[in-house]
Amino acid sequence: xxxxxxxxxTTPEDHHIAKLAAxxxxxxxxxxxxxxxxxxxxxxxxxxxxxxxxxxxxFNAAAWVSLLRVIAGSLLLGTFLTPTFAMSLCGAAAxxxxxxxxxxxxxxxxxxxxxxxxAAFAHMTGQITLAWLWLIPHAxxxxxxxxxxxxxxxxxxxxxxxxxxxxxxxxxxxxxxxxLASSP
Amino acid sequence: xxxxxxxxDWAVLAAGxxxxxxxxxxxxGGGAANKVIIRxxxxxxxxxxxxxxxxxxxxxxxxxxxxxxxxxRVRVARDPGPRQYCVKQxxxxxxxxxxxxxxxxxxxxxAGAKRLYDSLNY
Numbered sequence: 001x002x003x004x005x006x007x008x009x010t011t012p013e014d015h016h017i018a019k020l021a022a023x024x025x026x027x028x029x030x031x032x033x034x035x036x037x038x039x040x041x042x043x044x045x046x047x048x049x050x051x052x053x054x055x056x057x058x059f060n061a062a063a064w065v066s067l068l069r070v071i072a073g074s075l076l077l078g079t080f081l082t083p084t085f086a087m088s089l090c091g092a093a094a095x096x097x098x099x100x101x102x103x104x105x106x107x108x109x110x111x112x113x114x115x116x117x118x119a120a121f122a123h124m125t126g127q128i129t130l131a132w133l134w135l136i137p138h139a140x141x142x143x144x145x146x147x148x149x150x151x152x153x154x155x156x157x158x159x160x161x162x163x164x165x166x167x168x169x170x171x172x173x174x175x176x177x178x179x180l181a182s183s184p
Numbered sequence: 185x186x187x188x189x190x191x192x193d194w195a196v197l198a199a200g201x202x203x204x205x206x207x208x209x210x211x212x213g214g215g216a217a218n219k220v221i222i223r224x225x226x227x228x229x230x231x232x233x234x235x236x237x238x239x240x241x242x243x244x245x246x247x248x249x250x251x252x253x254x255x256x257r258v259r260v261a262r263d264p265g266p267r268q269y270c271v272k273q274x275x276x277x278x279x280x281x282x283x284x285x286x287x288x289x290x291x292x293x294x295a296g297a298k299r300l301y302d303s304l305n306y
Contacts, residue, residue, distance in 0.1 A: 109192030117196050146208040153200040164188040 016057075017064050024049035024069035025076065032077055040127060040144065041151045044159060046073070047095070047119060051112050051163040059100055066092050083135060087127050094126025095119040112167065116160025120152040217279040217294035220258050222251055225289045234258065234294070244288030251292055264288055 027045040036042055046069050054062035070092045074080040079088075102110075102118040128148065132141050189197075222229045224242050232238065232253070239261075240251040247264030257275040263285045270283040270292070279296025 105192070109190050110196070111188070111190045111193050113189055113193040114196040117200050121200070142211050146204065146211050149207050150204045153197075153204055156200070157197060160193070161188055168187060 013061075017053075017061055017068070020049055020053050020061075021065045021068035021072065024065055025073050028069055028073040029076060032073075038144070038147060040124070040148055043155045044120065044123065047116065047123075048159045048162045048166070050095075050099075051116055051119070051160070052166060054099055054103060054115070055112060055163070055167060059096075059103065062099065063096050066096055086134075087130055090130040091123040091127045094129075095123040098122035111160075112163040113157060113160030116163060117153060117156035120156030120159070121149065124148050124152040217256075217277060217281070217296050219295040220251075220253060221291075221293045221295055223291045223293070229290075242288075242290050244285070244290050246288050249285050249288050249290040251290075258292055258294065259283070260285060260290070260292060263290070 024046040027049060031042050031045050034043060046066075049069070050062050050066045053065045067089075070085070070088050071080070074082075074085040074088060077084075079085045098118050098121075099115060102115050105114065128141065128145060132138075218234055219231065220234055221231050222240060222242060224244055229242055230240055234253060234256050236253065237255070238253045240253075242249045242251055244264075248262075249260055249264070249270075250262040252259055252261045257277045259275045260270040260273070260283050263271050265285050265287040270285040270290075273283045276283060276292070276294055279294050282291060282293040284291045
Protein backbone atom coordinates (compact mmCIF):
# COMPACT_ATOMS: atom_id res chain seq x y z
CA UNK A 1 0.00 0.00 0.00
CA UNK A 2 1.46 3.23 -1.07
CA UNK A 3 0.80 6.46 0.61
CA UNK A 4 0.28 9.25 -1.78
CA UNK A 5 0.63 12.61 -0.17
CA UNK A 6 0.55 16.04 -1.62
CA UNK A 7 2.94 18.41 0.00
CA UNK A 8 2.21 22.09 -0.21
CA UNK A 9 5.17 24.21 0.64
CA THR A 10 4.18 26.33 3.62
CA THR A 11 6.03 29.11 5.30
CA PRO A 12 6.11 29.65 9.06
CA GLU A 13 3.98 32.70 8.38
CA ASP A 14 1.27 30.50 6.84
CA HIS A 15 1.26 28.33 9.97
CA HIS A 16 1.03 31.40 12.11
CA ILE A 17 -1.93 32.78 10.18
CA ALA A 18 -3.62 29.36 10.30
CA LYS A 19 -3.20 29.22 14.08
CA LEU A 20 -4.64 32.68 14.54
CA ALA A 21 -7.50 31.90 12.15
CA ALA A 22 -8.24 28.75 14.16
CA UNK A 23 -8.46 30.86 17.29
CA UNK A 24 -10.82 33.28 15.50
CA UNK A 25 -12.96 30.37 14.24
CA UNK A 26 -13.22 29.02 17.79
CA UNK A 27 -14.38 32.41 19.01
CA UNK A 28 -16.93 32.75 16.20
CA UNK A 29 -18.38 29.35 17.17
CA UNK A 30 -18.77 30.61 20.74
CA UNK A 31 -20.37 33.72 19.24
CA UNK A 32 -22.89 31.62 17.34
CA UNK A 33 -23.80 29.69 20.49
CA UNK A 34 -24.66 32.84 22.45
CA UNK A 35 -28.39 33.50 22.19
CA UNK A 36 -29.19 36.81 20.55
CA UNK A 37 -32.17 39.02 21.45
CA UNK A 38 -32.39 40.39 17.90
CA UNK A 39 -31.03 39.13 14.59
CA UNK A 40 -27.72 40.84 14.03
CA UNK A 41 -26.87 41.57 17.66
CA UNK A 42 -23.74 39.49 18.33
CA UNK A 43 -20.65 40.18 20.44
CA UNK A 44 -18.34 39.46 17.49
CA UNK A 45 -15.64 37.95 19.68
CA UNK A 46 -13.59 36.85 16.66
CA UNK A 47 -12.92 40.52 15.92
CA UNK A 48 -10.64 40.57 18.97
CA UNK A 49 -8.30 38.25 17.06
CA UNK A 50 -8.57 40.34 13.87
CA UNK A 51 -7.59 43.43 15.89
CA UNK A 52 -4.66 41.73 17.56
CA UNK A 53 -3.36 40.43 14.25
CA UNK A 54 -3.76 43.86 12.67
CA UNK A 55 -1.78 45.53 15.43
CA UNK A 56 0.89 42.86 15.70
CA UNK A 57 1.36 41.53 12.16
CA UNK A 58 -0.14 44.14 9.87
CA PHE A 59 -3.14 44.49 7.61
CA ASN A 60 -2.48 41.60 5.19
CA ALA A 61 -2.32 39.04 7.98
CA ALA A 62 -5.48 40.51 9.53
CA ALA A 63 -7.33 40.25 6.21
CA TRP A 64 -6.26 36.62 5.82
CA VAL A 65 -7.32 35.71 9.35
CA SER A 66 -10.64 37.51 9.01
CA LEU A 67 -11.59 35.98 5.64
CA LEU A 68 -10.41 32.49 6.63
CA ARG A 69 -12.49 32.82 9.77
CA VAL A 70 -15.59 33.76 7.76
CA ILE A 71 -15.20 30.87 5.31
CA ALA A 72 -14.12 28.13 7.72
CA GLY A 73 -16.55 29.34 10.39
CA SER A 74 -19.44 29.12 7.93
CA LEU A 75 -18.38 25.59 6.91
CA LEU A 76 -18.45 24.53 10.55
CA LEU A 77 -21.81 26.20 11.20
CA GLY A 78 -23.33 24.91 7.95
CA THR A 79 -24.04 28.35 6.57
CA PHE A 80 -21.53 28.39 3.70
CA LEU A 81 -22.95 30.27 0.66
CA THR A 82 -26.24 30.99 2.46
CA PRO A 83 -27.48 34.53 3.08
CA THR A 84 -25.94 34.29 6.57
CA PHE A 85 -22.56 33.69 4.96
CA ALA A 86 -23.04 36.62 2.58
CA MET A 87 -23.94 38.86 5.51
CA SER A 88 -20.93 37.68 7.45
CA LEU A 89 -18.59 38.20 4.48
CA CYS A 90 -19.99 41.64 3.76
CA GLY A 91 -19.60 42.68 7.39
CA ALA A 92 -16.04 41.36 7.54
CA ALA A 93 -15.11 43.09 4.27
CA ALA A 94 -16.57 46.42 5.39
CA UNK A 95 -14.82 46.22 8.72
CA UNK A 96 -11.48 45.29 7.12
CA UNK A 97 -11.76 48.21 4.72
CA UNK A 98 -12.43 50.55 7.63
CA UNK A 99 -9.58 49.09 9.67
CA UNK A 100 -7.26 49.67 6.72
CA UNK A 101 -7.90 53.40 7.01
CA UNK A 102 -8.44 53.59 10.77
CA UNK A 103 -5.03 52.03 11.39
CA UNK A 104 -3.49 55.13 9.78
CA UNK A 105 -4.68 57.16 12.79
CA UNK A 106 -1.86 58.23 15.11
CA UNK A 107 -1.30 55.42 17.60
CA UNK A 108 -0.37 57.88 20.28
CA UNK A 109 -3.98 58.89 20.72
CA UNK A 110 -5.99 56.08 19.20
CA UNK A 111 -5.65 52.57 20.57
CA UNK A 112 -7.40 49.24 19.93
CA UNK A 113 -10.68 50.54 21.38
CA UNK A 114 -11.04 53.17 18.63
CA UNK A 115 -10.20 50.64 15.93
CA UNK A 116 -12.66 48.16 17.40
CA UNK A 117 -15.50 50.70 17.57
CA UNK A 118 -14.85 51.80 13.97
CA ALA A 119 -14.74 48.19 12.83
CA ALA A 120 -17.97 47.33 14.69
CA PHE A 121 -19.83 50.25 13.12
CA ALA A 122 -18.48 49.36 9.67
CA HIS A 123 -19.50 45.74 10.19
CA MET A 124 -23.04 46.79 11.08
CA THR A 125 -23.23 49.28 8.18
CA GLY A 126 -22.05 46.66 5.70
CA GLN A 127 -24.58 44.13 6.93
CA ILE A 128 -27.49 46.57 7.04
CA THR A 129 -26.68 47.78 3.53
CA LEU A 130 -26.56 44.23 2.15
CA ALA A 131 -29.73 43.27 4.04
CA TRP A 132 -31.50 46.32 2.70
CA LEU A 133 -30.31 45.89 -0.90
CA TRP A 134 -30.90 42.16 -1.07
CA LEU A 135 -32.88 40.54 1.73
CA ILE A 136 -35.29 43.11 3.17
CA PRO A 137 -35.69 45.98 0.68
CA HIS A 138 -38.04 47.86 2.98
CA ALA A 139 -37.54 51.17 4.73
CA UNK A 140 -38.74 49.53 7.97
CA UNK A 141 -35.24 48.13 8.39
CA UNK A 142 -34.27 51.61 9.58
CA UNK A 143 -36.04 50.85 12.88
CA UNK A 144 -33.30 48.31 13.64
CA UNK A 145 -30.45 50.76 13.09
CA UNK A 146 -30.50 52.49 16.52
CA UNK A 147 -30.49 49.17 18.40
CA UNK A 148 -27.83 47.66 16.16
CA UNK A 149 -25.60 50.72 16.43
CA UNK A 150 -25.95 50.75 20.22
CA UNK A 151 -24.87 47.10 20.21
CA UNK A 152 -22.00 47.94 17.85
CA UNK A 153 -20.78 50.65 20.21
CA UNK A 154 -21.02 48.43 23.28
CA UNK A 155 -19.45 45.30 21.80
CA UNK A 156 -16.92 47.37 19.85
CA UNK A 157 -15.75 48.90 23.11
CA UNK A 158 -15.69 45.58 24.98
CA UNK A 159 -13.78 43.78 22.21
CA UNK A 160 -11.38 46.72 21.92
CA UNK A 161 -10.72 46.62 25.66
CA UNK A 162 -10.12 42.87 25.45
CA UNK A 163 -7.63 43.38 22.63
CA UNK A 164 -5.92 46.24 24.48
CA UNK A 165 -5.70 44.14 27.64
CA UNK A 166 -4.21 41.25 25.71
CA UNK A 167 -1.66 43.45 23.97
CA UNK A 168 -0.71 45.08 27.28
CA UNK A 169 -0.18 41.72 28.95
CA UNK A 170 1.90 40.56 26.00
CA UNK A 171 4.26 43.51 26.08
CA UNK A 172 4.78 42.95 29.82
CA UNK A 173 5.94 39.38 29.31
CA UNK A 174 8.95 39.24 27.02
CA UNK A 175 7.81 36.03 25.28
CA UNK A 176 5.43 37.72 22.86
CA UNK A 177 4.23 34.63 21.02
CA UNK A 178 3.30 32.59 24.11
CA UNK A 179 -0.38 33.49 24.50
CA LEU A 180 -1.12 32.97 20.81
CA ALA A 181 0.99 29.84 20.40
CA SER A 182 -0.73 28.12 23.32
CA SER A 183 -4.15 28.63 21.77
CA PRO A 184 -6.06 25.49 20.75
CA UNK B 185 -8.65 50.86 32.31
CA UNK B 186 -6.75 54.10 32.14
CA UNK B 187 -3.86 52.62 30.22
CA UNK B 188 -6.15 50.63 27.94
CA UNK B 189 -8.13 53.69 26.82
CA UNK B 190 -6.21 56.54 25.21
CA UNK B 191 -7.58 60.06 24.86
CA UNK B 192 -8.64 59.49 21.27
CA ASP B 193 -10.45 56.32 22.34
CA TRP B 194 -12.56 58.31 24.82
CA ALA B 195 -13.32 60.80 22.04
CA VAL B 196 -14.34 58.02 19.67
CA LEU B 197 -16.49 56.45 22.38
CA ALA B 198 -18.18 59.77 23.12
CA ALA B 199 -18.75 60.45 19.42
CA GLY B 200 -20.22 56.96 19.06
CA UNK B 201 -22.57 57.57 21.99
CA UNK B 202 -23.72 60.86 20.45
CA UNK B 203 -24.27 59.13 17.10
CA UNK B 204 -26.30 56.34 18.71
CA UNK B 205 -28.41 58.85 20.65
CA UNK B 206 -28.98 60.84 17.48
CA UNK B 207 -29.99 57.70 15.57
CA UNK B 208 -32.53 56.83 18.28
CA UNK B 209 -33.95 60.34 18.08
CA UNK B 210 -34.00 60.51 14.29
CA UNK B 211 -35.27 57.04 13.51
CA UNK B 212 -37.53 56.29 16.48
CA GLY B 213 -38.61 59.63 17.88
CA GLY B 214 -39.91 61.22 14.68
CA GLY B 215 -43.42 60.12 15.49
CA ALA B 216 -44.43 62.57 18.18
CA ALA B 217 -48.00 63.50 17.35
CA ASN B 218 -49.45 66.92 18.02
CA LYS B 219 -52.73 66.95 16.15
CA VAL B 220 -55.89 64.85 16.02
CA ILE B 221 -57.95 64.65 12.85
CA ILE B 222 -61.46 63.25 13.22
CA ARG B 223 -63.47 62.49 10.12
CA UNK B 224 -67.11 61.42 9.84
CA UNK B 225 -68.42 60.03 6.54
CA UNK B 226 -65.19 61.16 4.85
CA UNK B 227 -65.72 64.79 5.83
CA UNK B 228 -63.55 66.60 8.32
CA UNK B 229 -65.32 66.70 11.66
CA UNK B 230 -62.61 68.23 13.83
CA UNK B 231 -58.90 68.99 13.64
CA UNK B 232 -57.63 69.79 17.11
CA UNK B 233 -54.47 69.86 19.17
CA UNK B 234 -53.56 66.83 21.25
CA UNK B 235 -52.61 69.08 24.15
CA UNK B 236 -56.08 69.83 25.46
CA UNK B 237 -58.19 67.13 27.09
CA UNK B 238 -61.54 66.97 25.29
CA UNK B 239 -64.38 64.60 24.49
CA UNK B 240 -66.01 64.58 21.04
CA UNK B 241 -69.37 63.10 20.18
CA UNK B 242 -69.22 62.17 16.50
CA UNK B 243 -72.48 61.22 14.77
CA UNK B 244 -72.48 58.56 12.06
CA UNK B 245 -75.02 56.49 10.10
CA UNK B 246 -75.58 53.88 12.83
CA UNK B 247 -75.12 55.92 15.96
CA UNK B 248 -72.70 58.05 17.91
CA UNK B 249 -68.96 57.44 18.40
CA UNK B 250 -67.25 59.04 21.36
CA UNK B 251 -63.64 60.15 20.93
CA UNK B 252 -61.60 61.11 24.00
CA UNK B 253 -58.42 63.18 24.06
CA UNK B 254 -56.53 62.89 27.33
CA UNK B 255 -52.88 63.35 28.37
CA UNK B 256 -51.59 63.74 24.79
CA ARG B 257 -53.33 60.54 23.74
CA VAL B 258 -56.56 59.83 21.94
CA ARG B 259 -58.95 56.88 21.82
CA VAL B 260 -62.39 55.92 20.63
CA ALA B 261 -64.16 55.41 23.92
CA ARG B 262 -67.44 54.16 22.53
CA ASP B 263 -68.68 53.09 19.12
CA PRO B 264 -71.90 51.47 17.89
CA GLY B 265 -70.08 49.13 15.47
CA PRO B 266 -70.56 45.37 16.07
CA ARG B 267 -66.88 44.36 16.21
CA GLN B 268 -65.45 47.28 18.19
CA TYR B 269 -62.09 47.22 16.41
CA CYS B 270 -61.49 50.94 16.83
CA VAL B 271 -62.34 50.81 20.52
CA LYS B 272 -60.08 47.81 21.14
CA GLN B 273 -57.18 49.65 19.56
CA UNK B 274 -56.97 51.68 22.74
CA UNK B 275 -54.92 54.81 23.20
CA UNK B 276 -53.06 56.26 20.22
CA UNK B 277 -50.14 58.62 20.75
CA UNK B 278 -47.77 58.44 17.76
CA UNK B 279 -48.07 60.30 14.47
CA UNK B 280 -49.52 58.17 11.70
CA UNK B 281 -51.59 56.00 14.05
CA UNK B 282 -55.26 55.74 13.24
CA UNK B 283 -58.45 54.17 14.56
CA UNK B 284 -61.15 53.44 12.00
CA UNK B 285 -64.74 52.69 12.95
CA UNK B 286 -65.91 51.42 9.60
CA UNK B 287 -69.63 50.76 10.18
CA UNK B 288 -70.10 54.21 11.64
CA UNK B 289 -67.75 55.84 9.09
CA UNK B 290 -65.68 57.59 11.75
CA UNK B 291 -61.89 57.81 11.63
CA UNK B 292 -59.44 59.22 14.14
CA UNK B 293 -55.94 59.98 12.82
CA UNK B 294 -52.88 61.41 14.56
CA ALA B 295 -50.65 63.80 12.66
CA GLY B 296 -47.17 65.00 13.55
CA ALA B 297 -44.98 67.80 12.30
CA LYS B 298 -44.65 66.17 8.91
CA ARG B 299 -47.08 64.04 7.00
CA LEU B 300 -46.45 60.32 6.98
CA TYR B 301 -47.60 57.78 4.45
CA ASP B 302 -49.72 54.75 5.40
CA SER B 303 -48.02 52.63 2.79
CA LEU B 304 -46.06 52.93 -0.41
CA ASN B 305 -46.32 50.83 -3.53
CA TYR B 306 -43.72 50.58 -6.25
